[in-house]
Amino acid sequence: MGLLSDPNRRKALTGLLTRLNTPICIVCYLAGIVWFMGLAFEPFTLRTYMSENAMGSTMVEERFSSGERALSLAKEFDAHKRKAGGMPVEWLVKAMQSRGLEVFTQSFSRKLPFPDENKERYMVRGTNVYGILRAPRAPRTEALVITAPCSPGNTNNQAVALLLALAQYFRNQIYWAKDIIFLVNEHDLIGTQAWLEGYHHTNITGMEYSPLQGRAGSIQAALSLELSSDVITSLDLVLEGLNGQLPNLDLANLFYAFCQKLGVLCTIQGKLQRNDWDTAEGYTHAAQTMMLMVLKQACGRSWGDHGLFLRYHIEAASVRGINSFRHYKTDATTIGRLLEGMVRKLNNLLERLHQSYFFYLLPSLSRFVSIGYYMPAFGLLAVILLLRALDLWVHLGAPALAAVDGVTEAEQPSSPGVLTVLTPVVISHLTGVALYLLPVHLQEMAVEHFPVSETEAVVLTAIAIYTAGLALPHNTQRALYAVVMVLLSPAFTILYCVFIYQELIEAPVSVSEGWMLFLSVISQGILDHALYGSLVYPLLALFIYPCWLMFWNILFWN
Amino acid sequence: MAAPLTLLLIVAVTIRAVLFRSSWAELISERVEVVSPLNAWKRVVEGLALLDLGVSPYSGDVFHEVSLSLIHFLFKSILGSDGITAVALYLSIQTYNKNVFRKQKYALESDRYPADCLELLRSPKEMFYIPLKVAMFYLLNPFTILSCVAKSTCGLNNAIIALFILCTLKGSALLSGILLALATYQSIYPLTLFAPALLFFLQRLYIPVNLRRSSFWFFTLQYAFIYVGSLVVITGLSFFLLGSWDFIPSVYGFIFSVPDLTPNIGLFWYFFAEMFEHFRLFFICVFQINVFFYTIPLSIKLKEHPVFLIFMQIAIISIFKSYPTVGDVALYMAFLPAWSHLYRFLRNIFLVSCVLLACSALFPVLWHLWIYAGSANSNFYYAITLLFNFGQILLVSDYFYAYLRREHHLTHGLYLKKKDGTEATLVLK
Numbered sequence: 010m011g012l013l014s015d016p017n018r019r020k021a022l023t024g025l026l027t028r029l030n031t032p033i034c035i036v037c038y039l040a041g042i043v044w045f046m047g048l049a050f051e052p053f054t055l056r057t058y059m060s061e062n063a064m065g066s067t068m069v070e071e072r073f074s075s076g077e078r079a080l081s082l083a084k085e086f087d088a089h090k091r092k093a094g095g096m097p098v099e100w101l102v103k104a105m106q107s108r109g110l111e112v113f114t115q116s117f118s119r120k121l122p123f124p125d126e127n128k129e130r131y132m133v134r135g136t137n138v139y140g141i142l143r144a145p146r147a148p149r150t151e152a153l154v155i156t157a158p159c160s161p162g163n164t165n166n167q168a169v170a171l172l173l174a175l176a177q178y179f180r181n182q183i184y185w186a187k188d189i190i191f192l193v194n195e196h197d198l199i200g201t202q203a204w205l206e207g208y209h210h211t212n213i214t215g216m217e218y219s220p221l222q223g224r225a226g227s228i229q230a231a232l233s234l235e236l237s238s239d240v241i242t243s244l245d246l247v248l249e250g251l252n253g254q255l256p257n258l259d260l261a262n263l264f265y266a267f268c269q270k271l272g273v274l275c276t277i278q279g280k281l282q283r284n285d286w287d288t289a290e291g292y293t294h295a296a297q298t299m300m301l302m303v304l305k306q307a308c309g310r311s312w313g314d315h316g317l318f319l320r321y322h323i324e325a326a327s328v329r330g331i332n333s334f335r336h337y338k339t340d341a342t343t344i345g346r347l348l349e350g351m352v353r354k355l356n357n358l359l360e361r362l363h364q365s366y367f368f369y370l371l372p373s374l375s376r377f378v379s380i381g382y383y384m385p386a387f388g389l390l391a392v393i394l395l396l397r398a399l400d401l402w403v404h405l406g407a408p409a410l411a412a413v414d415g416v417t418e419a420e421q422p423s424s425p426g427v428l429t430v431l432t433p434v435v436i437s438h439l440t441g442v443a444l445y446l447l448p449v450h451l452q453e454m455a456v457e458h459f460p461v462s463e464t465e466a467v468v469l470t471a472i473a474i475y476t477a478g479l480a481l482p483h484n485t486q487r488a489l490y491a492v493v494m495v496l497l498s499p500a501f502t503i504l505y506c507v508f509i510y511q512e513l514i515e516a517p518v519s520v521s522e523g524w525m526l527f528l529s530v531i532s533q534g535i536l537d538h539a540l541y542g543s544l545v546y547p548l549l550a551l552f553i554y555p556c557w558l559m560f561w562n563i564l565f566w567n
Numbered sequence: 568m569a570a571p572l573t574l575l576l577i578v579a580v581t582i583r584a585v586l587f588r589s590s591w592a593e594l595i596s597e598r599v600e601v602v603s604p605l606n607a608w609k610r611v612v613e614g615l616a617l618l619d620l621g622v623s624p625y626s627g628d629v630f631h632e633v634s635l636s637l638i639h640f641l642f643k644s645i646l647g648s649d650g651i652t653a654v655a656l657y658l659s660i661q662t663y664n665k666n667v668f669r670k671q672k673y674a675l676e677s678d679r680y681p682a683d684c685l686e687l688l689r690s691p692k693e694m695f696y697i698p699l700k701v702a703m704f705y706l707l708n709p710f711t712i713l714s715c716v717a718k719s720t721c722g723l724n725n726a727i728i729a730l731f732i733l734c735t736l737k738g739s740a741l742l743s744g745i746l747l748a749l750a751t752y753q754s755i756y757p758l759t760l761f762a763p764a765l766l767f768f769l770q771r772l773y774i775p776v777n778l779r780r781s782s783f784w785f786f787t788l789q790y791a792f793i794y795v796g797s798l799v800v801i802t803g804l805s806f807f808l809l810g811s812w813d814f815i816p817s818v819y820g821f822i823f824s825v826p827d828l829t830p831n832i833g834l835f836w837y838f839f840a841e842m843f844e845h846f847r848l849f850f851i852c853v854f855q856i857n858v859f860f861y862t863i864p865l866s867i868k869l870k871e872h873p874v875f876l877i878f879m880q881i882a883i884i885s886i887f888k889s890y891p892t893v894g895d896v897a898l899y900m901a902f903l904p905a906w907s908h909l910y911r912f913l914r915n916i917f918l919v920s921c922v923l924l925a926c927s928a929l930f931p932v933l934w935h936l937w938i939y940a941g942s943a944n945s946n947f948y949y950a951i952t953l954l955f956n957f958g959q960i961l962l963v964s965d966y967f968y969a970y971l972r973r974e975h976h977l978t979h980g981l982y983l984k985k986k987d988g989t990e991a992t993l994v995l996k
Contacts, residue, residue: 019914254940322941367942395921402917 023403030400034393041389048383049296051286054376059266060364061259064354071271073349075174076342080239083170087163096159096195101138104173109180110140110191117203117218122449122539123463127529135195137204141225142176144185152225153355154323155348156192156201157234158314167330168236169193171345178349186356188225194314201317202541209321213542230260230355230362231325232348233314241344242335243274243281246374247327250316251537252544253306256324257362258369258377264326265374267350273339275374276331278302279514282373295372301513302370304506308530309545310537317541324362433562437555440478445550447474448535468531475500478558490564499553503530571699572657576650579706583649586716596717600930603890604827605631605754608718623809625817628826632720633753633805633818648726649715652898653702655729660698660905662736663874668694681980687973689908697904705901709927714894721894724753728760728898732877735764738771744793752801755822756884759862763880765790766866767873776870823855825889830948832930833891834956837949858887868971875970878902882963886956896959903966912969915961922958926951 047053059065082104089097098114105112115137124131143149155175157168176191194200203218208228246264248255261277268275276282278301285291305312313327330344368380448470455466479495495501507527511518518526537543586592595601596608604610614630617623624630671688674680680688705711714721731746743764750757765787766776774782805814821827828836835854842850861883869876878899885895910916929951936943 322939361941363941367940398921399917 023399026396027400027403030396034396037389037393037396041386044389045383045386046296048370048378048386049299049372050292051295051372051376053382054372054378057258057262057265057375057377059259059262061358061362062364063357063359064259064263069350069353071346071349071353073175073178073345074342075178076171076340076345079170079174079341079345080167081170082173083166083239086169087166090159090166095161096136096138096193098136098138101169101193105138105140105176105191108140108173108177110142110176111223112138112140113221113223114138115204115207115219115221117200117207117216119199119203119216119540121536123452123467123532123536125532125536126462126464127533130196133196133199135200135203137192137194137200139190139192139204139223140176141223142179142185142189142191143225144188145183147186147188149188150226151186152188152190152228153352154190154192154228154231154318154325155234155352156194156231156314157236158197158200159193159195160197164237165235166237167239167341168234171234171236171341171348174341175345175348175352178345179352184353184356187229189352190225190228197314198311198317198541201314205317205321214540228318228321228323229358231315231318231323232351233325233327234348235313235327236330236341236344238330238332240338240340241330241332242338243276243331243333244268244339244344244347245276245279245329245331247313247315247329248277248371249302249305249310249312250319250325251311251541252309252320254316254319255306255367255369256315256319256326257367258365259362260324260326261371261374262365263351263354264328267347268374270350271343271347273343273347274335274337277371277374278305279331280373282375295376297513299370299372299378301510304510304513307506307545308534309543310533311541311543320542322361433559437478437558437562438551440474440558441551441555444471444474444478444554445547449539464532465528467535468528471531471535472500475554478554479561487564494557494561494564498557499549503527572654572702575699575703575706576653579649579653579712582707582712583715586712592716595713596719598713598717598931599830599934600832600893601713601717602719603831603892604829605822605890606720606724606892606894608720611720623811623813625813628817631818631821633814648722649706649711651726652722652729653706655726655733656705656901657698657702659729659733659736660701660902662733663905664694664697666736680977684976684981687908687976687981693908697907700904700907701901704904705897708897708900710893710897710900714892714897719892719894720753721892724750725894725898727753728757728881731757731760731764735767735877736874738768740768740790741793743768744790745797748794748797748801751798752805754888755819756858756888759859759880759884760877761791761794762862762866763869763873763876766870766876770871770873822889824851825854830934830945830952831890831892832896832952832955833889834887834952835889837945837952840945854887855889858884872970872974875906878906879963879967882959886959886963899963906966906970909966909969909973912972913965914968915965919958919962919965922954923962926955926958930955 086097086100089100093100102112102114116135117137118132118134120132121130141152155172157172158165159169172191172193176189179185179189192201192204194204199216202214203216204221206212206214206216207218207221208224244264246261248261250256265275267273274281278298280294280298280301283291283294286295311317313329315325315327318325328348366377366379370378370383372378448467451470452463452466455461455470456463459466459469461469504523504527507530508518508523511523511526534543534546534549538546586595602608610630611632614624614632617626617630667689668691675688711722727746727750731743731750734742734746747757747760747764750760768790769776769783769786772786774780774786777783802815806812825835825839828840830836838850838854839847862880865876865879869879881902882899885891885899888895930948933943933947933951937945937948
């Protein structure tokens with residue numbers, strides 16, 4: 010422990026630290042940014058590979074052929090959906106029963122804390138319908154889930170129909186070792202959350218649901234299907250789940266392997282992989298894909314119905330069919346074969362997917378960056394905080410060194426009392442707590458006094474509390490620093506991220522549209538936290554915002 | 568000083584009551600960092616239920632606490648045990664400060680301090696608020712609050728040790744022996760506190776620690792007799808209350824042989840999870856000797872400073888015992904304001920605080936990642952455990968260094984000069 014106890018070496022090291030502090034910090038910052046952006050450069054990434062032994066070979070021939078039947082079923086489902094004005098529960102139950110599944114329903118209801126303006130719902134009531142295909146000769150200990158959402162309007166009819174066609178096909182096979190649950194959920198994420206909570210006997214989000222009558226053992230993996238057209242040009246894989254949790258990389262590898270085998274075009278973040286990694290456009294394409302993944306994980310939302318499964322240690326991914334302008338079209342039979350292949354592979358699993366990485370970034374579907382490669386970049390950024398703190402500590406502990414002109418240096422090196430330091434800390438944290446609790450609780454009062462809707466009231470209250478925290482006596486000499494601080498505040502960072510995200514998905518927006526998007530992002534964040542337990546809003550309100558407020562305090566310290 | 572202490576007690580009780588009523592109480596009482604198989608309240612309830620059914624509470628390997636009746640009688644005061652500990656610590660530090668100041672005064676009058684180390688001496692003004700700060704450090708420590716809300720019997724253990732310290736400092740050998748026997752009876756490790764208590768009494772009665780003097784042996788035997796006698800009586804009482812010797816293998820055998828490898832903040836579980844049966848006994852002995860061994864060199868070095876020795880011993884027990892929890896950590900941390908005059912000699916306090924804070928924040932995160940998310944494994948959690956214990960060891964050794972350095976300065980002067988008159992630096996090798 011020479012470094013910690015030898016005073017000569019300590020003095021040398023601390024001297025080095027204080028002299029070179031700013032240059033080292035700048036170098037670390039730049040190194041961190043360059044490292045992170047360099048990760049998208051293809052030679053620095055690794056090719057994806059199948060880690061799980063049980064999912065190794067793809068030598069099986071897929072025989073699913075009822076794509077056309079699925080499409081006609083989609084029209085039938087659409088007609089019944091329109092007639093029922095929501096989920097056609099009886100038709101679905103009959104359809105599943107005629108295919109030999111054990112069918113059960115679950116009703117749920119949830120009152121949102123304030124109306125959701127994006128999806129236009131406030132008091133949500135719905136029914137989930139699920140059918141269990143029992144494995145013929147296996148004990149009922151493990152299960153797989155295939156789910157398709159029942160969405161209003163024209164969307165996802167083909168997904169539900171393909172689900173039913175697959176169910177019929179699977180029923181005739183003898184090789185199933187796990188039970189397969191075919192779930193059709195209503196009201197997308199809310200329905201999935203109700204089903205999962207009912208399945209696992211938990212109640213973490215205050216949902217009211219009827220208990221599930223039928224169960225199938227512990228769920229090993231889940232696939233969510235979103236298909237809205239008869240033919241598609243590509244399949245998009247969605248991995249990001251709640252709180253940025255990702256499924257095991259083996260699931261993405263599985264999807265990619267099957268897309269290669271069946272000749273289906275596959276994309277991630279909606280972007281197709283390019284071959285020209287040595288050009289600038291190739292690199293920027295990969296960097297954009299990676300940054301999109303980072304942004305999607307950072308916002309903590311679940312970007313597909315699969316996202317809520319991850320919390321229960323169930324590996325899940327969403328497969329979304331996209332119909333755009335390309336020559337080569339893929340029909341429903343091929344998609345059915347893809348799903349059949351994936352589910353057969355998952356059927357072979359002896360234990361949960363755990364061999365491959367849980368934390369990774371994908372610049373493209375065949376290349377990945379694991380946590381061991383991207384964490385050092387964050388480590389370099391975090392080291393800056395440590396170096397600055399050590400520098401301040403060393404300066405605090407050695408005031409006698411600055412007594413060159415002892416006459417003019419009249420400031421007492423004695424530390425200020427604990428109370429003077431504690432007051433801003435407590436006030437910052439209390440403001441953070443207010444930012445977390447008050448917007449939802451004060452919405453009735455705000456609606457009474459101001460001509461706004463409840464959602465707008467919540468968002469505007471949040472913004473009001475946020476800016477109220479800035480109310481401090483001003484010092485015009487520090488105006489420039491103040492402006493820079495405000496431009497780097499958490500709210501503005503979210504605003505920049507909104508604009509950057511729109512740029513990355515190639516749908517840039519104007520300033521006013523961006524502002525409206527920003528407001529809806531805030532309301533969605535608060536809703537996600539209340540409905541599914543996303544942690545981004547509490548993290549921002551209770552940790553990041555008080556820290557920023559303390560910095561703001563220090564700026565105007567007199 | 569009664570008013571601030573009462574106010575502090577009221578605030579502490581309010582915080583605990585609020586947390587107790589909220590939904591967090593259940594969550595906290597299941598956290599492995601706060602409760603261990605030895606002191607979980609769930610297990611006490613199980614033991615009581617077994618006793619009600621007429622079966623020995625120690626059957627089924629669930630209950631590992633001692634003397635049910637003691638717990639049953641005192642269970643209502645588990646919530647008040649924090650208050651008892653705080654008041655006991657307050658009074659003991661007050662007595663200790665008075666002793667320290669009196670000794671300093673005599674040393675000043677007899678001119679035993681070199682001229683330049685007067686700034687190291689302590690003044691009554693600076694020492695006035697220390698007892699209150701000690702009580703505050705114990706009551707408002709998040710570790711203590713968590714331990715109390717979880718109703719862990721660690722609070723009771725802390726209360727008994729605090730009362731033991733109070734009785735020792737007040738000079739009552741009989742009560743101190745009995746309380747030490749009670750503490751040892753509950754978990755064996757306070758046995759090592761026998762040495763500092765003995766040294767304190769010898770110092771107080773002006774008996775020099777000389778193995779050849781009969782007065783030394785006379786007093787030692789007296790104190791040992793009180794201690795061992797109380798221990799025998801209490802153990803015998805347990806036997807008569809429950810009618811069997813079951814509790815000895817269930818409690819003491821459990822503490823020594825560490826059969827339950829539930830993860831906690833200690834060092835035993837991971838190691839013994841990977842141990843082959845062949846070597847188990849050897850490593851058990853090594854690990855357990857580790858706890859008791861430091862008593863000997865520390866007592867030799869700190870024989871003039873028994874109260875600091877008590878602090879060091881409690882710290883070593885809470886780091887190296889077989890099933891530590893954060894409640895044990897909170898007990899020795901409460902003493903830190905008593906050594907606030909050593910601040911100028913502490914070298915690693917920044918690093919230690921950062922390490923302890925970061926580890927306390929990371930414990931629940933890595934537990935979640937291991938058990939619930941399945942993305943991590945036991946190695947991650949053990950890494951944080953190791954780091955936490957490293958931070959604690961660094962804290963204790965830093966205070967030890969600072970204490971010895973201050974004593975050195977008090978005898979040799981603050982500005983050290985080498986033989987040729989140039990400035991010297993003190994290096995701990």
